Amino acid sequence: MVVSTYRIQGATGEWEVVIGLEVHAQVTSNAKLFSGASTEFGAEPNTQVSLVDAAMPGMLPVLNEECVRQAVRTGMAINARINAWSRFDRKNYFYADLPQGYQISQLYHPIVGEGAIEVELEGGATKTIGVERIHIEQDAGKLMHDQHPSFSYVDLNRCGVALMEIVSKPDMRSPEEAGAYVRKLRSILRYVGSCDGNMEQGSMRADVNVSVRKPGEAFGTRTETKNVNSVRFIMAAIEYEANRQVDVIEGGGEIVQETRLFDPDKGETRSLRSKEDAHDYRYFPDPDLLPLELSPEFLEECRQSLPELPDAKRRRYEEHLGLSAYNAGVLTAEADTARWFEALLAEAALKEGRPQEEVAKAASNWLISDLFGALNRLGKDIAESPVTPAQGGELLALVADGTLSGTLAKQVFEIMLETGQDPGKIVEERGLKQTSDTGAIEAVIAKVLADNPGQLEQYRGGKEALFGFFVGQTMKAMAGKANPKVVNELLKKALG
Numbered sequence: 001m002v003v004s005t006y007r008i009q010g011a012t013g014e015w016e017v018v019i020g021l022e023v024h025a026q027v028t029s030n031a032k033l034f035s036g037a038s039t040e041f042g043a044e045p046n047t048q049v050s051l052v053d054a055a056m057p058g059m060l061p062v063l064n065e066e067c068v069r070q071a072v073r074t075g076m077a078i079n080a081r082i083n084a085w086s087r088f089d090r091k092n093y094f095y096a097d098l099p100q101g102y103q104i105s106q107l108y109h110p111i112v113g114e115g116a117i118e119v120e121l122e123g124g125a126t127k128t129i130g131v132e133r134i135h136i137e138q139d140a141g142k143l144m145h146d147q148h149p150s151f152s153y154v155d156l157n158r159c160g161v162a163l164m165e166i167v168s169k170p171d172m173r174s175p176e177e178a179g180a181y182v183r184k185l186r187s188i189l190r191y192v193g194s195c196d197g198n199m200e201q202g203s204m205r206a207d208v209n210v211s212v213r214k215p216g217e218a219f220g221t222r223t224e225t226k227n228v229n230s231v232r233f234i235m236a237a238i239e240y241e242a243n244r245q246v247d248v249i250e251g252g253g254e255i256v257q258e259t260r261l262f263d264p265d266k267g268e269t270r271s272l273r274s275k276e277d278a279h280d281y282r283y284f285p286d287p288d289l290l291p292l293e294l295s296p297e298f299l300e301e302c303r304q305s306l307p308e309l310p311d312a313k314r315r316r317y318e319e320h321l322g323l324s325a326y327n328a329g330v331l332t333a334e335a336d337t338a339r340w341f342e343a344l345l346a347e348a349a350l351k352e353g354r355p356q357e358e359v360a361k362a363a364s365n366w367l368i369s370d371l372f373g374a375l376n377r378l379g380k381d382i383a384e385s386p387v388t389p390a391q392g393g394e395l396l397a398l399v400a401d402g403t404l405s406g407t408l409a410k411q412v413f414e415i416m417l418e419t420g421q422d423p424g425k426i427v428e429e430r431g432l433k434q435t436s437d438t439g440a441i442e443a444v445i446a447k448v449l450a451d452n453p454g455q456l457e458q459y460r461g462g463k464e465a466l467f468g469f470f471v472g473q474t475m476k477a478m479a480g481k482a483n484p485k486v487v488n489e490l491l492k493k494a495l496g
Helices: 065-077 175-192 231-250 296-304 310-319 325-332 335-352 356-378 389-400 406-419 423-430 438-451 453-460 464-477 484-495
Strands: 008-010 013-026 089-092 102-105 115-120 126-138 142-144 153-155 162-168 204-213 223-228 258-263 268-274
Touching: 008 231, 013 175, 013 231, 065 126, 065 162, 065 175, 065 296, 102 126, 115 175, 126 175, 175 204, 175 231, 175 310, 175 335, 204 231, 223 231, 223 268, 231 258, 231 268, 310 325, 310 335, 325 335, 325 356, 335 356, 335 389, 356 389, 356 406, 389 406, 389 423, 406 423, 438 453, 438 464, 438 484, 453 464, 453 484, 464 484
Parallel strands: 223 258
Antiparallel strands: 008 013, 013 162, 013 204, 089 102, 115 126, 126 162, 142 153, 204 223, 258 268
16 A cells, blocks of 8 residues: 555645545446336436336335346455345435435445455555445435526436445545546446446446545544546545635634535535434335345356456456556556457457467557547547457558558558548558569669768768668658668668
8 A cells, every 4th residue: 555645735734635435336227226117318307217216105116136236246346245134224314306205225234345446546656445335225316406497397217226335435645546546446337337437427426525634643524525426526626625624724613514515617615514424314224125135146146247357457468468567557447448459459360360469569559559549539439439449450460461561551540530441441442552662662762862962971971860861761752652671671781
């Protein structure tokens, strides 16, 4: 574990920030936690509400097994303790978007116990962040107060949607650590397939608990900033709230335990309500749901269904494929990227007739540099790439067998982005094939040397750095179609 050096400089000296996160992750499932209503995003308001979600009299909840399975798999992915016996509780509070007047959750006996997540920080440092628990609960609906001058609108489509609440320990000491934790957690959820991690759609959001203290002293009073829906906003909320608390304490005030909201437009938090404690919710066991008991067979099936996770995949890329730590980290950060890379690697190895270990470096460099650069320029992610892994593998094979030079490969790639055509077809139709014709190259070299007598004299006088100039002029004269290796060999001969 690396000790954070992040400090807030106040009038009375340095302050340390203490951070804990409660991440709400929407479980990947077609139906809600206790009903068969759809969970599809973007439907018309109040069109995905069952009688159970609407709390009609006499309606009983029925637990969705898939939601349980996804929570267990998530716990296993962070090496957490899985509780074979757990129980649902009623958390009693009234809001207009919660028809039952209570939320079915888990307090005393959660389905997942303690675990840990290792995060990577700037400069290659790592830190292990503890996870206190994961419990399953139902989401509330949505209130909209800005649609009518005198009424609030209620949309119950999210009411009853299954959430995993992933509660960290107060182990984070800087906005950077909190950002790294959320990114790593989102990556794990996406690998496992238990949550899509789309924060902009509300399927993953965080309640941010912040307190400040003098280094080494006891924890201070914390505030909770609710429903922050991006990594950047989480980091900004922490920074603002920590500085606000320092200013309050140094001004002679006291921090009030309260719930706050983050205003992304102003970059600041504001008070929402006093913070409730657990006893304020009058928790008690849900009388409509039996305790949840998980069989050894069910737990083993969950374990066997887990994919290779990002840390293990990164180690394999470094140790077996010979990739740099940087490339391996970039390629395994998101499940979609890793899947795309492995498909590219398989295609390149097949077309080149070589083991994957021998083509991995070139494939990873091309994906990270060329493809990612193009996607950033186009405003697309890897799932929207206009170039397929098969086309990328074919392009790499054309470079490897000498059909294309690096320069020509870039030209072909740009055409692929625009047209979606296969690289082989582009090379054939546009005559972009690299030439190794020594006679043609020698003729161009002779002309380049004749056209640049001054540089030739300087080179022969000892200015050997001009060799690159002659290579460039030759390649330019041949429109990038000359084989660079042949050009270098023939130039050395001509200049010697």
